Amino acid sequence: NVKETGLFGVISAEGVDGAFEAVRAEDIGSPGRNIGPVPVRFLQQPADQTFDAGVDAVLEAIGAGMPPPRYQWFHEDPSEVRP
DSSP states (O other), rough: OOOOOOOOOOOOOOOTOEEEEEEOOOTTTOOOOOOOOEEEEEEOOOOOOOOOOTTTTOOOOOOOOOOOOOOOOOOOOOOGGGO
16 A cells, blocks of 8 residues: 655546546546446434424435435425425
8 A cells, every 4th residue: 555645636627526536646647537426325314303384494414425415305295395
């Protein structure tokens, strides 16, 4: 196992999905390799909550994955979802 020391940097590109892994190479500017999508996982599960009808509600969950997960909440019938 080779350990490297020195100055390392990252160039990010908007719109590039996936998880990337750094690869040690003799050539400067090696692009690394795309290791593909990372499955979604919850870092914080949504908590059970009860709300009165007609009041604003805040539902919270924290997830991770690549591409980043997006959430949509609904109660029983997904056709009732409002943006």
